Amino acid sequence: MAKSVLAVDDSKTMRDMVSFTLRGAGYTVVEADNGVTALKALQGQKVDVIITDVNMPEMDGITLVRKIRAQPQYAGTPILILTTESDQSKKDEGRGAGATGWIVKPFSPEKLLQIVAKVCP
């Protein structure tokens, strides 16, 4: 069965590119534009990997990671946060919140697929 990914980013361009890349590789992609809508999406279905931006309105990515980890069924789900190059504190916060790893924006489609495959083979 195809792996499913939840892609969370308030930029539609980003969402489009991530979805396009992942769907092209056979993943099912669910999109959300901020933490609140992301949590709602998770209520309706289970995903295998979560990729989220950190800077979003309503609920930022770090808080989202924390809330996702608070749900038992997502205790072990790989969560990747998308950061900007110099954002060390966000990385630390992500780590503290329970994220699995990080990817720096902008990233190439190949890199995205590589990392997603790594955390979710």
Place this chain on the structure above:
Amino acid sequence: MTEDQSYDLSRFKATYFEECSELLATAEETIARLQEGTGSDDDLNALFRCVHSIKGGGGAFAFEDLVHFAHVFETSMDALRSGRAQLTPHVADILVRGNDVLGDFVRAAQEGTTLPADHGAEVKASLASIISGERLPVDQAARPAPMAQPAAAAPVQPGFATWTIRLVPAPTLLKTGNDPLLMIRELASLGEMKVAVDRSRLPGLAEMDAQMAYLAWTFTLVTDQGRTAIEDVFEFVAGDSAEVSIEQIGQTVDAEEGDGWGLFAPLPPTPELTPSPATTAPGSTSAAHPAVVASPPRGGETGAGGIHTSSIRVDLDRVDRLVNMVGELVITQAMLGQQASGFSIESHPELVQGLQELSHHTRELQESVMAIRAQPVKALFSRAPRLVRDLSAKLGKQARLVMSGENTEVDKTVIEQLSDPLTHLIRNSLDHGIEMPDERVANGKPAEGTIHLGAEHRSGRVIIEVSDDGKGIDRRRVLNKAIEKGLVERGTPMTDEQIDQLIFAPGFSTAEQVSDVSGRGVGMDVVRKNIQDVGGRVVVQNIPGQGARFILSLPLTLAVMDGMLVAVGNQRYVLPLTNIVESLRPTAQQARALVDVGDVLTLRGDYIRLLRLHKVFGLDNAITEFTKGLVVVVETEGGDRIGLLVDELLGQQQVVIKSLDSNYRPVEGISAATILGDGRVALILDVGALRVMGERVSQAEAAAAAQAAE
């Protein structure tokens, strides 16, 4: 999955630039608020995110110049939103310029042009100065700072480190007189701390012993105090009464790292975990165990990718097609209705009822579809404050802008088309309307002029108003100018209103009117044309000395309208239902011809000018006497009433508005066309224009009568 090295991301460019345009507009609005002092922390965050998103996308397409500039902008926004830098009026000005330059880079990226290498360098330096409070050498601020550099961007400053501390008290901890709360407080005093509690050992209420310690905690602490200080907090309990682990997490403790990515591991125990049978031990997030995740049942998968957003972006083309289809549906439904008009509810109950329901559903569908394209007029008004500010400063005048009805909804196309005309009207107000401060004061006005920009829905249309309390339009000058330009013959009798309307005449703008500020070559005639192109009209109400009001009246929905079909001679016309006040067959006393005025209807004490449509349109076979036909009293947007003589009313129906001038050209008195149930074209009457035509006819007749009397 392809091995293709060149993923073609260019398909996303359109979306990206669209997004940029929205973000830049939002940013401008936000900055305006910040400048005025009505901004909030949310605004700072929102502005950060705008720049962040533009930069992120830009990076994906390798728009290097854009990214470099955006990076500095983003970093300065980060400093502002986190409080490290202060938002002063000076800083706000820098943000304004920063946003402008950002827009330049976006546009250049979109058009594929390159800006000069030092474009925006000054602004970039100013932005950088926000970050550090001093002027940084431009280069240093311009490059996205690599991780290792303790650059201003990294909030964990030199000397500070981040620690993960785990405290698992032995159940008997409390009996030793140690209070976890005190330890926690002490730890918190060392720096910035976040706490996560682990309730996994907490038993049910029945089994709980109030003197036992069940909770455990994980702290994330940023402090410059060093490990020893942390250890000291737990000196009495570590090892004996509690398990304490202190671990520094920092830049390099990544299990795996690549170019631009990394995995955190080992992860601290995740908070609030109730171990559940379906998962393995908490914290096993390393790459090898994703299979675990699959075991809880997958409920409710929504298939190939649901999108959960609160809004969805759709190509305008698709919406247009949808609008057209709904329009055609309305026509077909009207045709069916007409075909079935011979059937009564007794003879064909289901058919008649079904058609009634169809009509109802069609109307609802049409309203919903129209609402899709409707947007608050706020988008149109957003540039006005800055325009007024900049322009009044430039002209040395004082003016403030008051806006109302920004949430009034208007079709998206209308907003796009009205942007230029509205800008021109505001400029015009400032340039020619509002006087210099001393002149105003000398005339007993406040030194500061007021420009009012308002929008509201009224009788089925959207009314947008631009008014000022300036000196109004000088009628004598306008008339002279018009005579000079050959637009009017000297000696032609004209009402004040007709003189005012002359400013819209083609060719009216003169070198005097067209100042550097209002823009060369953009006359009021172009403004009016733009407004007419979206099916609207504009009139001016002028009070010399006190000000001028420009009233734009626009259709609410561009495509469908409720109309009343009327017959005049052999022709059928449609009157917009929203214009109709009432209809009657007047008595001889009610409808009379008055000297110098023309035909007039007396109705409940009011005098209403009458108009013979057959005369205005040159039609044969029509009823020519008011008492033998029907007079339909209609009201124009300006509030004037006239009575139209028609042969009979043929019934009310919804009509789809079709443009006449896309294939032909505007016809006076006609606003558009429609297709009736029998497939024939019917013309939709323009009540406002009819009023003007009627006056012309009356004036001509009065002049002819005067001549005949000589």
Place this chain on the structure above:
Amino acid sequence: MSESNIRQFISFTIGDEEYGVDIMAIREIKGWSITTELPNTPAYMRGVINLRGAIVPILDLRSRFGRGVTDASPRHVIIVVAVGNRVAGILVDAVADILAVSSDDIQPVPQLEHVATGFLTGLVTVEGRMVALLDLDHVFAFDEMGINDTEAAA
């Protein structure tokens, strides 16, 4: 030499005269249907019709040339053409022929008295007949038409 530009035209008649329209401009050909008149327009503007949902103006070519108003009947023909961004129709008596003409054979229009020469782009002789080629832009110069336009005495 012999492969010079071949252009195709559809020719039609107004009374005894034959005119041609570039085939590339033609959208469709249909029979006359009753138009809805537009008020205060010249006599040659017959009005508008509904062409599959679009409002299309119909010009009476005979009247446009100043030869009087056509007494339209279902046997008359409307040729729907595209002119710039517009779609419009001309009312003619009947369709005549499809012509393939080499552009070398198209002659400039001399100053003739009874033909409204401003509306033509050229003349060509086909099988002994003279066909006048229409300049559609000129024929349909709507923006230049006055309200009380009359082309010569009707």
